[in-house]
Amino acid sequence: MGKGILVVLSGPSGAGKGTICKAFLERNKSVRLSISCTTRAPREGEVDGVNYFFTEKEEFEKMIKEDKFLEYANVYGNFYGTPKSYVEETLNSGYDIILEIDTQGALNIKESFSDGVFIFVMPPSLDELKSRIIGRGTETEETLNKRFSSAADEIKLAEKYNYAVLNDTVENAVSKIESIITAEKCKINRIKDHMDVLQEV
């Protein structure tokens, strides 16, 4: 058995990466979810240790100093970070991990983890993206405006990813992510060390 694959699911807010990630995990029980630390307040329904590890700012800064994050970032005044040890241990045990993260975080991880699979979740259109952000109803007007203006810039970042998956329907997007993982496991550079027949020749 080879090492697991780190799948980084990213995209602009409102693209639907959270919904897709949840639906993906329901259909792929053996894939582990990477849970991030954040200093932002929980949204309604969010559970500590499930959606995030909700962390006090002081504790978060201590973890930064101790180099315990794969990446961390300050987004709209809140810290977000991916704890390093969980990801590494899980991959070494042969399990795949999916990590849902904003574009800034994804590109930071890509610098240190180029072996990961970086998937950009693409909204069908900018209009659709805007209505999804409004529909969420959890943002102040100021935050909404900030997100609108950065959406277009974030979509341009897609070219830095390995794949883009159009979120036309959640089911289509999840199926494509499943295919991407299957294909990645067939990539010659991932299998050459543990395909039995290659050891015979």
Next chain:
Amino acid sequence: MGKGILVVLSGPSGAGKGTICKAFLERNKSVRLSISCTTRAPREGEVDGVNYFFTEKEEFEKMIKEDKFLEYANVYGNFYGTPKSYVEETLNSGYDIILEIDTQGALNIKESFSDGVFIFVMPPSLDELKSRIIGRGTETEETLNKRFSSAADEIKLAEKYNYAVLNDTVENAVSKIESIITAEKCKINRIKDHMDVLQEV
């Protein structure tokens, strides 16, 4: 709609690429098969214009001079070649093409068509490979020995491909090839010119 993808299915003789290609085409009706020209004699059941274009040596040499092949090769004393025009026209029309070919031919195509998807069909073991070649019963003893001795060398060529698919069962192998094609169509460098939302930003 983007350009089609050229899928090159290759591997040592006896790996089962012919069976896999046939099963793949039955499940994927919109994918076109690339038909090669050959100067070798038809095997029992092979049909001209379906399995190969069976071509006289003189005609084949004329086509070489007129640069009408994507690749051609002399294998065990027979010529095999991939007609260029059919592949290019089909891809430009947006259809995918699958091409089943020996390792020598695949690597020749890779030099001029790096945009293709090169898949190596891997036998589960060398013993299994040998029994499949014997089981085919179409070879003389001399040809059999030639193929045995080159099988190991050919498997080492897998590292020059993009993907390797283990032929444990035909159904598993076909499913993996389908996933590879789906994933390739999500690759950012293939879609950036024709994903609508990318034109808006």
